[in-house]
Amino acid sequence: MAMLEPSTEQPQTVLRAAPSAHRRRWHTLRKNRALVGGGSIVFVILFAAVFANELAPYSPNAQNYSAILQGITWQHWLGTDNLGRDTLARVLMGARTSMEVTLGAALVGLVIGVPVGIISGFYRGFLDDWLIMRIVDAIQSFPFLILALVLAAMLGPGIRNAMIAIGIGYIPVFVRTVRGQMIAESEKEYVLAARMTGARDWRIMFLHIFPNITTPLIVQVTLAAAGGIVAEASLSYLGLGAQPPTASWGSMLQVAQGYLNSAPLLAIVPGVCLVIAVLGFNLLGDGIQKLWDPKRTD
Amino acid sequence: MAYVAKRVLTTIPVLFILSVMVFSLIHLIPGDPAQVILGQDATPAALAALRAKLGLNENILAQYWNWLGHVVVGNLGNSLLDGESVSHLIFQRLPVTLELAIGTFIIALLIAFPLGILAAVYRGRWLDGTALFTATIGISVPPFWLGILLLLLFTVKIHLFPSSGYVPIWQNPGRNLSVMILPMLSTGFREAAVLMRMLRSTILEVLHEDYVRTAKAKGLNGWAIIVHHALRNALIPVMTMGGLQLAGLLGGLVITETIFSLPGFGSLLVQSVFSRDYTTVQGAALVAALAVILVNLIVDVLYGVVDPRIRLGKKAS
């Protein structure tokens, strides 16, 4: 979604910075509230995702027909849904679904986007200008969610296909980021030096340049993850992501919409999780960005 | 002018690639599309008829060529569900989505302009901090959850707005607005947050430019500078970014329309997905992408025309 847009302005601003000394980084780290806040939130979400089963007080799919649509109680800290399933257990499991899809999608996007971006940015020329970047333009012209929706429709609903669909949506951003950095770096002295020594192209691309452009890429992946979380929730809300009984924040919201009157808690809990997770990844992205480029404080 | 020419020229391969991608969608369906659509008990005759209708019998190049020929003249094929023309189906639904998009932008502007300017002027003060914090939250709140919250608050709890019952604006403007206001707010809030952040940083940048400093030195007061110089110059990049926002907005509208059961383009797409109406899905995807390409082209061209400082190579794409 629109979460991915910063990419169009980032490459230029990122280039301005040169990696600064370690000392300075640690100094700024403490003042970097976005990084600390975002990092903590992301850590908590990932922790919940990994240990969802251990943390959950009940099985997320266990139906208890004598405890339906309950509010906050001692037994169910965040209430229960229309099948008597524990909401706390389900939002924890929802964190896992969300992270699985988002990180899986990021992997799909990286595996395709990074090599393409590297090659495109390194060689440039006709291939880059008239084919690769135009394909990227074409993919990007699909609204992210519409692309994911259409792909999920064609491939069939389910977590795996949602992952692929969102991952394809990521490709343009990753290609652009990597390509932009590639173009900037290939002019630098260490690259010229490597060329002089007669290193092969692929060595220069992957071993010399790539390690130097990982930070902006990490920023993009983090910001993209925020978009991916929303996309997964949207697809699941529509019934095209996680399939019942798998818990997802999106499908929980879909159920909740039918009980806004009698059980508003059901709509609030997964939504708050969703906002916190998106906020966490957005902040973390901003924080890494600042760490990398302290001059750009605004 | 060279910039404009190149910008228009690069659109051509994009359109071509887009057409290939959209055309291929139907071939993404695992297995024989006709079989998937009709089910396993479909008679051979029915399968053959559908294959002929979808043009699946010819070789792939001929299929593409035929399809493209129809698309170029606005024929997106017929719905697999009831045989209605897909372009007609989409055309029928567009006013709702258009109204929603326009309303969203109006709301976004109404919120973002005052806040963005104030935040820039009072940079670093509590007002700025609050505005920035709200914007960060705003960007992180998915429109569809905000929509559900608004429904909960304004429809379920205080019965202020109806939850459904769309009527076209030309039939009953009052009722139309009462139905549309919540969806517009739910998408508008996020757009406002994005726009506000952009506006703030653009104004800050402009405020540092030489000519603004000169104006300041000449003794013009702060607000005059904002209005006369900063704002006018800030509008162009903001407009450009507004164009880029469209793709995100269109995606968001799909789900907003579903939540508020509005008969728009997005809910058509969702319905078609659940009806396995692949030709309509295909057509809707194409129209959405074309809209984004077109709007971005127009915005970029305008940008190049309006702002002579634009450097050909500066744009990322």
Added chain:
Amino acid sequence: MKTKHAKLAVALTTMVSLAAITACGNSGGAGSSNQGGNANQNSTSATPSGSTQTLNIGLSADPPTLDPALSSALVDRQVMFNLYDTLFQLEPNNTIGADLVQSYQISNGGKTYTFHLHPGVTFTDGTPFDAAAVKFNLQRDMAPASARHSSLSLIQAIETPDSATVVIHLKQPFSPLLAILAGRAGMMVSPAAVQKEGSNFASQPVGTGPFEFKDRVKGDHITLIRNPHYWNGEPKLAQVTYKIFTDPNVELANLESGAVQMIDTVPPQQLASMQSNANYTVVNKVGLGYQGFYLNVSQPPFNNPYLRQAVNLAINRQTLVNVVVKGEAQPGYSPFSSASPVYNAQEDTPPPVDAAKVKQLLQQGGKPNGFSFTMQAANSPITLQMVQIIQSMLSQFGIKMKIDQLEFGTLLANNENHAFQASQLGWSGRLDPDQDIYSFFVSGGPLNASNYSNSQVDHLLNLAREQTNMADRAITYAKVMDLLHKDAPYVFLFHQNNTFAYSNQVQGFQYYSDGVIRVDGLSLQ
């Protein structure tokens, strides 16, 4: 393609997802007016206290059409039964009584029906109601494009010896005919209006009923006004306005705020609080329909009868009823609820879940550790809730059920093509039991989504069509049910209730088992 769509339209008329049932109640039904009699007194003299009264009724869906020949949604009937009279009508005691047909004879071994029409009836556009109008209407409904086509397909010929007599010749004896003519197929529309309006008739409908169409804003409201010349006595209400609310909670809120005085459905979770509120009367009675799911007997895994039985016996219906509809239903094991004339308590009582028996059946079916299948279901929240409970119940036996959410129309098309393993789809119910069972289980029947075929069942179903005595038919249907329980091509789950609520201002409400509100007898206090 054309015939396919006509068939689809029929299916749409009659089949109904769980959500739609909640919304619309049951189908079938008859005209308005007083008890089957033809009392003409106090027609013009009585300008009852309510001559200017307007009744507002909340509807949970917008009726797609008001043309009985095209009607494919159950909610249409809420309006249509007050616009049109029917040839026969459903009585409150569930029998079929006279309406526009004053008396009739059956001859020729059940193959000839002679109808004597009520004299002096006119349509609200002034067109006289006579034998020619009846013939016009029946022929219109028998056309392939009509949603009524299949229910009248056994009519061979229609004669009109004089203007007050209609003779119908059937291809074979067909005892459900009168009940069918008490439903949408028996609704009489003005031939002159049809000829004048053509395809626009549904937006300017004209009947002989107690109310006339005034105006409509799609998605918002439909207004009817009193027919001052109604042949069966002038209605007490001057006007009826149906207001559309797609969210049942909003509909209820409008009843509470007084914007409407009556609603056609009560959200299950609000039922208890409404019942204890002295300002409202709540009607909560079992309807004629049923919920359940088809098992496709023509493909794996359900071509294996043991696995079908295992699924059939693994579901606790009472729990489903308690959770999904908060007790607003009767657990069921047959198409016939206690509101049906052929109800058989023994056949309709689901057996308790017997884990040992289910495991034994899985063993016999060669899948001792369970198996997997996909259930297609309409993508409505309540349907999804129901199938998830079934999913959970089956998982206890190692039976893994995947849920495929589909748009309603696509689900119907898949049913027609037998393109599914299991398919959740209920039936809204009809006045005549034949209409609740025949087409679903007879070999090659139009609604036989399971692809089920059993020559004994076919024989018994056809026998019941020839039996005119309801008690005899009940015995025949009990035999059919014994076979269906053994073969389990369809898993019956429960019979949903019709629920209404109305303000105590509303006087004279009479419940009919088809779930349609007859406005004619109502007034406001």
